[in-house]
Amino acid sequence: MSVFGCLTGNSSFASSIPDLGFSVHKLESGVDGHTLLIIGGIQGDEPGGFNAASLIVTHYDILSGNVWVVPNLNFLSIIKRSRGVYGDLNRKFDKLHPKDPEYHTIEKIKKLIIDPKVDLVLNLHDGSGFYRNTYHDILHNQNRWGQCIIIDQERVNSGTFSNLTLIAKKTVAHVNNHLLNQNEHFNLNNTKTQKGNEEMAKTLTYFAIKNHKSAFGVEASKSFPTAKRAYYHLLAIESFFNQAGIKFKRNFKLSERHIKTAIDDNIQVALNNRKILLKIENVRNRLNYIPLKKNSVLEFQVNNPLMTIVTSGNEYRVFHGNRQLTHLYPQYFDYDFSLDAIDMIVDGVHKTVPFGNSVTVKDEFMVKSLKGHRVNVIGFTKPEITNESGMTILKRNILKQFSIDKKGTLFRVEVYKSQKFSGMVLVDFGEKPVSDMNVAYEEKIPEILMNIF
Incomplete structure (x- = not known):
């Protein structure tokens, strides 16, 4: 399931959510x-x-x-x-x-x-x-x-x-x-x-x-x-x-x-037409420099009916029910729409990964070179390198404190065209293998029939 919303920045907490209504989910078997x-x-x-x-x-x-x-x-x-x-x-x-x-x-x-x-x-x-x-x-x-x-x-x-x-x-x-x-x-x-x-x-x-x-x-x-x-x-x-x-x-x-x-399983939020995916289940209390669109409302999509985002001054606050999970502090960019996916080599396997998705990595990954675009792996630094495409990157090469999650396994890979933001992919070094997913996907684990406890 997916729930959509939009917000205008720079408003107070109370005034940012006057129309926050309830949702109806009809689970009909046919x-x-x-x-x-x-x-x-x-x-x-x-x-x-x-x-x-x-x-x-x-x-x-x-x-x-x-x-x-x-x-x-x-x-x-x-x-x-x-x-x-x-x-x-x-x-x-x-x-x-x-x-x-x-x-x-x-x-x-x-x-x-x-x-x-x-x-x-x-x-x-x-x-x-x-x-x-x-x-x-x-x-x-x-x-x-x-x-x-x-x-x-x-x-x-x-x-x-x-x-x-x-x-x-x-x-x-x-x-x-x-x-x-x-x-x-x-x-x-x-x-x-x-x-x-x-x-x-x-x-x-x-x-x-x-x-x-x-x-x-x-x-x-x-x-x-x-x-x-x-x-x-x-x-x-x-x-x-x-x-x-x-x-x-x-x-x-x-x-x-x-x-x-x-x-808390598999709770996610996607921003601005799924240019950005954030996996929220073990998120840090604060995420900085989230590349949001200039002079635009924040559009978001969640995969849980208790999730929403509200504005508070210069930040966005992500809620799951009555729990505030994280603060998002934005950095504003014009957006580039000439690209919607990147090619990656993940543990030796070629993958095309659309923006707004995550990819599981066991050992290493590389974003293939993109003409006219540059890649920024948040937390990876190498002197005098401004474009991190074409580089093989291991988990130990990325500073843990820049991860999205508290365990230090989930990292942002951002793509830019000149000064415009093109999109983001998450790389997940978590030990639990998960399918590459978009925000609307719900991973299924073995099901238990009724009356089995």
């Missing part, structure tokens, strides 16, 4: 079946929910039925690590003034919820403590929200999935059969909204219920780190898949450790 809508990020300080939703987009294949995912409903609040920049978005589904800054967001997500194709709706949350039916202690009681499946009432007039209690109990049982620790068990929480729960009457799930949709809240405990919260979210989601007859594959093992790896 095989008839039910449609499940998953919503994450309604509150920006709940990363377990929005990372779990994002993993469905990036690491799952749907084999029957359909799964629609909104992983970043309140994207601005996610970036700012706020429950809600303009108030609690999950309390705006009953009555909302048209001048509310989130009015159009609410109207848009309402339209998606009531789409005739949607059969079930999941709203993913991270809640405080551990919900229990009776008081145990300050973290385990009926006023906490973590580790539960929420329903607003026992049944809804929605046809196939009308028995909310039964569906929720099956999900609770499924999660409790795969606990990481026995004291982390789930419970069913019926808020009985229709009987006078005024706060819950304003929520997304109750809006869905009023429109005859089966809707559930899934709450993982905020007492856990993000990957562990996402583990419990995914357990619950897969139970709903199974009950809806939705068959699927995921390409990682369902464990806290593998989820942590998957969240």
Whole structure:
């Protein structure tokens, strides 16, 4: 998947992202079946929910039925690590003034919820403590929200999935059969909204219920780190898949450790029509002299729905969910469009590598000479050499501190025509062999079928 965006430089953080809306990802199998809508990020300080939703987009294949995912409903609040920049978005589904800054967001997500194709709706949350039916202690009681499946009432007039209690109990049982620790068990929480729960009457799930949709809240405990919260979210989601007859594959093992790896796996950003590729998963805190186009907006493309770029003064800040990963400090150039690829000799093998791609190198590489163009390998220096094409370069020839990544394995190869920037290729000396890829490519690892944990 790819997500596009553009920014104008030299603006403040807040003003650079006024139109940062949510994205909708429709994973449709082509095989008839039910449609499940998953919503994450309604509150920006709940990363377990929005990372779990994002993993469905990036690491799952749907084999029957359909799964629609909104992983970043309140994207601005996610970036700012706020429950809600303009108030609690999950309390705006009953009555909302048209001048509310989130009015159009609410109207848009309402339209998606009531789409005739949607059969079930999941709203993913991270809640405080551990919900229990009776008081145990300050973290385990009926006023906490973590580790539960929420329903607003026992049944809804929605046809196939009308028995909310039964569906929720099956999900609770499924999660409790795969606990990481026995004291982390789930419970069913019926808020009985229709009987006078005024706060819950304003929520997304109750809006869905009023429109005859089966809707559930899934709450993982905020007492856990993000990957562990996402583990419990995914357990619950897969139970709903199974009950809806939705068959699927995921390409990682369902464990806290593998989820942590998957969240950060293969996250990339391409800039300015893929002239530049940056692999962000282990990026340094600051990248200097990024060759951006003069007098132009920054166009970017990401391969993860939680990624975006915002401007702040003279820098660009790259976010993945609520984590700021790196600062980009630009150097501005006119762009040359006469070239779109370079010829390289990589470990003795000839390769033509388009700009905006990476190439894996075991021992050495050389960029073949280009008439009218010069090559600059960032971090490689040799006295009196201004054009580094035609030179065989080993990893030890490049200064580690100029790498993009913290491990010192990923380096920029930039090409210029006179004073104009032509494009960039990454050379990757990492031990893990990866396919040469562009930003839209998603590497597949051995897939694990549903119900295998």
